[in-house]
Amino acid sequence: MKKFWALFFFFWPTVAIIVCVIAPSRGWWFPGAPMSRTGIQIDGLFYLILIIVTVTFVATQYVLGYALWRGATKDPGEKAFFSHGSHKLEIIWTIVPSFILVFISLSQLDVLAEIRVISKFPEKSTKVAEVKARQFEWRIRYPKIGTELTTEENPGDLYFVNELHVPTGKPVIINLRTQDVQHAFFSPQLRVKQDAVPGLVIPIWFDVLEVGTYDLVCAELCGWGHYKMKARIVAQSQSSVDKYLTQLTADQNADGTKSEAVKSGE
Amino acid sequence: MSLTPSLKLLTLAGLLSLVTAISGCTDSAFESSFVYSQGTLSLMREARDGTKENLGVKRLLDDRFGNPQHLKAWGEMPIDFGGALTTVVEIKELPRGRKVIKLTVEEGQTLPAKAANLKFVTGGFAGAGLHVDEWNSETGEATVTASESLTISASDICAVDGGTVLTAGRMLYMRHCSHCHGTSGDGNGPTARYMTPKPRDYRNGVFKFKSTNDMSKVSRNDLSRIVKYGIPGTYMPSFLLLKDEDHHAIIEYVRFLALRGEYERKLVAELSSDFSEKAYKSRINASEKKEDIQKELEEFLAGDLKQSAKTLGADLAEIWAAADTEEAAIVPSVAREPDTPVSRRRGRELFLSKTLNCADCHGIDGAGNGPQTIAFAKNPLKADELYNEPGLHDDWDNLNQPRNLQLGMYRGGRRPIDLFSRIYGGIKGSAMPSFKTTPHEDIWHIVNYVLSIPFETDPGATGIAPSVAPESLVAPAAVTVPAAN
Numbered sequence: 001m002k003k004f005w006a007l008f009f010f011f012w013p014t015v016a017i018i019v020c021v022i023a024p025s026r027g028w029w030f031p032g033a034p035m036s037r038t039g040i041q042i043d044g045l046f047y048l049i050l051i052i053v054t055v056t057f058v059a060t061q062y063v064l065g066y067a068l069w070r071g072a073t074k075d076p077g078e079k080a081f082f083s084h085g086s087h088k089l090e091i092i093w094t095i096v097p098s099f100i101l102v103f104i105s106l107s108q109l110d111v112l113a114e115i116r117v118i119s120k121f122p123e124k125s126t127k128v129a130e131v132k133a134r135q136f137e138w139r140i141r142y143p144k145i146g147t148e149l150t151t152e153e154n155p156g157d158l159y160f161v162n163e164l165h166v167p168t169g170k171p172v173i174i175n176l177r178t179q180d181v182q183h184a185f186f187s188p189q190l191r192v193k194q195d196a197v198p199g200l201v202i203p204i205w206f207d208v209l210e211v212g213t214y215d216l217v218c219a220e221l222c223g224w225g226h227y228k229m230k231a232r233i234v235a236q237s238q239s240s241v242d243k244y245l246t247q248l249t250a251d252q253n254a255d256g257t258k259s260e261a262v263k264s265g266e
Numbered sequence: 267m268s269l270t271p272s273l274k275l276l277t278l279a280g281l282l283s284l285v286t287a288i289s290g291c292t293d294s295a296f297e298s299s300f301v302y303s304q305g306t307l308s309l310m311r312e313a314r315d316g317t318k319e320n321l322g323v324k325r326l327l328d329d330r331f332g333n334p335q336h337l338k339a340w341g342e343m344p345i346d347f348g349g350a351l352t353t354v355v356e357i358k359e360l361p362r363g364r365k366v367i368k369l370t371v372e373e374g375q376t377l378p379a380k381a382a383n384l385k386f387v388t389g390g391f392a393g394a395g396l397h398v399d400e401w402n403s404e405t406g407e408a409t410v411t412a413s414e415s416l417t418i419s420a421s422d423i424c425a426v427d428g429g430t431v432l433t434a435g436r437m438l439y440m441r442h443c444s445h446c447h448g449t450s451g452d453g454n455g456p457t458a459r460y461m462t463p464k465p466r467d468y469r470n471g472v473f474k475f476k477s478t479n480d481m482s483k484v485s486r487n488d489l490s491r492i493v494k495y496g497i498p499g500t501y502m503p504s505f506l507l508l509k510d511e512d513h514h515a516i517i518e519y520v521r522f523l524a525l526r527g528e529y530e531r532k533l534v535a536e537l538s539s540d541f542s543e544k545a546y547k548s549r550i551n552a553s554e555k556k557e558d559i560q561k562e563l564e565e566f567l568a569g570d571l572k573q574s575a576k577t578l579g580a581d582l583a584e585i586w587a588a589a590d591t592e593e594a595a596i597v598p599s600v601a602r603e604p605d606t607p608v609s610r611r612r613g614r615e616l617f618l619s620k621t622l623n624c625a626d627c628h629g630i631d632g633a634g635n636g637p638q639t640i641a642f643a644k645n646p647l648k649a650d651e652l653y654n655e656p657g658l659h660d661d662w663d664n665l666n667q668p669r670n671l672q673l674g675m676y677r678g679g680r681r682p683i684d685l686f687s688r689i690y691g692g693i694k695g696s697a698m699p700s701f702k703t704t705p706h707e708d709i710w711h712i713v714n715y716v717l718s719i720p721f722e723t724d725p726g727a728t729g730i731a732p733s734v735a736p737e738s739l740v741a742p743a744a745v746t747v748p749a750a751n
Contacts, residue, residue, distance in 0.1 A: 137496055137503040153674060155721050161495055161504040224457060228442070230507055255602035255710075256477070256683030 002072035006065050013061035020054055031188040035214060035235075036206045039191030041111045048107065052100060121205050125171035128241075129164060133176070133183035133196045136225030138216060140164050145245055149175065151201050158248045162231040164216065165245070167238040168208045176202045186219035187233055193219055208235035298334045298440070298449040302327070303469060303527065305534035312563055313541045320567035323533045326575050331526040334436060334449060339429050342579045343525050344587040346518050348431030350378050351387070352406070354422045360409070364399070365416065369406040369424060377403050378426055384408060385425045390417030398426075435519025438512055442505060443520075451523030453662070461501050464664050468520060469527020471586075472661060472695040475678030477596050480691045480700035483589035489517045491679065499675045525582060532578045536571055596687045603710040605717070607730050613715025614726050616708055622701065624712070627658065627668035631725035632716065634670035638697075661695040668697070674720035685713045 034040045113120045127149040130141040143149040144156035166172050178196035186193045194204045218229035316322030332338035339347035352369035381401040400409040446465040448455040453467035473484035496504035603609045617624045629635040642652040660666035692700030
């Protein structure tokens with residue numbers, strides 16, 4: 001029975017090693033590869049912390065297992081070694097983890113600043129749209145073609161819901177707001193997550209690396225319909241986005257006369 | 267080896283979670299029933315439940331629409347129930363109990379690309395179904411396996427995959443819509459009580475935001491826009507991410523519920539004046555004999571109501587089908603007037619004019635605070651009685667104040683044609699009337715003005731002088747407010 005517990009504590013770090021080895025090839029960590037530049041950096045930080053934590057976990061578990069195994073197999077007459085109250089040991093296990101924690105907090109500062117601090121935003125980024133969350137949908141407002149996005153609505157702004165079109169390969173800024181309660185803008189594939197806070201306009205930036213359709217979900221429990229508050233981010237070339245916005249302008253100005261109806265196929 | 271207590275607990279928790287995972291998901295979560303309207307429930311028991319010889323309202327309704335577990339596809343209704351109605355041409359026997367049934371559709375229709383089951387409508391096999399093993403959509407040949415000999419003969423009518431759209435619609439409706447709009451479409455689901463404005467009660471067959479003439483029903487395209495894009499300013503969210511076929515199924519199911527509700531209302535309307543509980547009591551008080559009333563009801567159920575049950579369906583089908591035709595659609599005769607300060611100024615003058623009098627409800631600044639919003643309106647359901655709270659009310663008896671046009675929030679869509687339709691066709695069920703006699707150019711001027719209201723620096727500031735003398739514009743009506751009750 002004593003040996004069982006020793007083996008039990010040897011078993012878990014072994015499982016951890018196996019999982020760590022096979023997880024990347026099975027795609028267990030993430031919802032696909034990161035699809036934005038900051039996403040790659042965030043994944044890097046994740047792996048850094050994962051390695052530190054795994055090494056610590058595996059090492060301490062094996063030490064624990066070894067100690068139990070020694071206890072289980074020692075001579076009944078052998079005297080135990082008493083180490084309680086060792087100042088030297090206590091200093092070591094305080095200083096080593098604090099160095100690790102300081103290292104982690106310092107190493108992520110750059111990435112955090114790049115994502116969150118407005119003065120560190122990429123210089124050549126464009127404000128593409130305002131995303132206004134409300135229970136339980138995402139309302140999108142693009143500026144009129146050829147104008148800048150502002151906090152206030154302007155005549156000719158383009159409106160849509162639950163579908164955000166952004167150009168790929170360049171940094172874009174979204175103005176995030178909420179109409180009612182707190183929501184969170186979360187795109188798992190782009191590794192973008194930001195709370196929308198009532199009364200605030202929060203700019204967020206990202207650059208999408210590849211053309212595709214990505215999820216936009218709410219990541220802050222906002223009410224009974226939270227689970228179905230889902231939209232899609234359509235990332236496409238700048239020319240496709242322009243074409244989309246031109247079509248949206250035409251749709252939004254539809255006056256329903258016959259010629260118009262024939263054109264838009266309604 | 268003895269397990270420690272904590273390990274035992276862990277095992278127990280593991281087992282429990284397994285049991286809940288297995289028992290948690292059953293179809294019973296969707297079991298539900300349609301409710302009858304207040305109108306039906308206010309009828310005499312015999313009118314409601316029927317007598318020995320004749321059917322009452324409940325049975326007439328259930329026979330045509332069924333209940334959520336067994337929906338009925340009443341062929342007369344203009345609803346895409348799914349699948350195709352076919353006629354049996356011939357049956358060929360194959361070895362080992364396999365049979366080939368050759369089916370054909372009416373000219374102009376096509377056979378479905380896929381088919382999983384056949385359901386017979388007429389003939390010796392009526393009411394029964396068969397699973398299709400193989401389906402050839404070009405020849406219409408369905409291969410089935412049946413050990414006994416089938417009592418199917420040529421010219422029997424058979425539905426191929428019948429009702430698939432309707433049942434799919436029900437599943438989607440129950441998942442996405444019913445918690446607000448209710449299982450029966452009565453706008454009274456569990457979450458409805460927390461909402462202002464209230465979710466739509468479909469059973470009047472009335473929908474507010476439509477692009478059809480004031481007397482027409484809502485079109486499929488209008489319902490589709492609402493489902494896809496939601497209604498800003500209300501709790502109706504967008505369901506854009508559902509598939510097109512899902513949108514279609516939901517819309518057909520909503521039409522099904524609306525038609526069921528409207529059919530029920532019309533049946534009740536035939537009976538309510540003479541055979542409601544209330545009418546019965548007053549007739550007894552007027553010293554009519556109980557037996558006479560019951561005899562009269564029996565005759566009415568056997569004659570008039572039986573007849574109406576048939577014609578009402580045809581009438582409803584006609585008006586609902588007409589909503590999707592070109593004749594019903596609102597098409598402005600002229601293109602939108604260019605959105606200039608002159609046009610907006612003209613729009614504002616019309617907005618304030620005595621003839622159109624938009625300001626009476628929407629206020630002189632378009633803030634939705636016109637005199638009517640503080641007047642006590644008459645309750646149409648209770649003769650000569652005023653509502654308890656001031657303001658305008660809708661057909662569903664809810665307080666429904668005019669839109670604040672300064673917010674730039676347009677429930678029925680923000681396209682110029684949407685606003686044109688709201689003005690030209692009115693908003694059915696609300697106090698917004700139809701202005702179909704107003705020249706289309708004038709409506710466009712108003713649309714231009716209304717779209718500019720959220721961006722005005724000062725109310726009515728268009729930067730140019732008015733073209734109409736101020737005295738010909740409407741003066742805010744004096745409102746007498748009754749003493750608080």
